[in-house]
Amino acid sequence: MKNLPPEALQQVASYFHVLAEPNRLRILNFLRQGERNVGELAQLCSCTAANISRHLLLMTQQGLVAREGRGTSVYYRIADPSVYALCDLVCDSIARQFERTSEHRQALLSRTGVSS
Known part of the structure; x- marks a missing residue:
C-alpha cells in the first residue's frame, strides 16, 4: 500500500x-x-438466483x-486466482487466533477447576 494514490486505495x-x-x-x-452457472451456485448456497446474480455482478466488476x-x-x-492466496492467508491467521483463544480459555478453566 506504500505510495499508492488515493484512487488506488479506494480500489x-x-x-x-x-x-x-x-x-x-x-x-x-x-x-x-x-466453473458454475447461477442456478448451480444458488442451489449450493441455498440462495435465490437473483441474490447470487447480484453477488456475481459485484465480483465481476472487481475482476474476481x-x-x-x-x-x-x-x-x-475465477478470473484472479490470487484471491485464494489472500483468503487462505486470512483464514490461516484466524484459525491460529481461534486456536490461541481456545488454549487460553482451557488454561483459565483448568486453573479455576472448571471442566469444559
Missing part, C-alpha cells in the same frame, strides 16, 4: 468490501472447484470472477 477498499460478505466467500469456494455465455446459460469462473 483496494472496494476489493476488500466485496470479500467482506460471507455468501461471496462461499461462492468463491464453490468456484474453486470449477469472469463470465462466459454458453447458449442460454452464463458460467462463472
Whole structure:
C-alpha cells in the first residue's frame, strides 16, 4: 500500500468490501472447484438466483470472477486466482487466533477447576 494514490486505495477498499460478505466467500469456494452457472451456485448456497446474480455482478466488476455465455446459460469462473492466496492467508491467521483463544480459555478453566 506504500505510495499508492488515493484512487488506488479506494480500489483496494472496494476489493476488500466485496470479500467482506460471507455468501461471496462461499461462492468463491464453490468456484474453486470449477466453473458454475447461477442456478448451480444458488442451489449450493441455498440462495435465490437473483441474490447470487447480484453477488456475481459485484465480483465481476472487481475482476474476481469472469463470465462466459454458453447458449442460454452464463458460467462463472475465477478470473484472479490470487484471491485464494489472500483468503487462505486470512483464514490461516484466524484459525491460529481461534486456536490461541481456545488454549487460553482451557488454561483459565483448568486453573479455576472448571471442566469444559
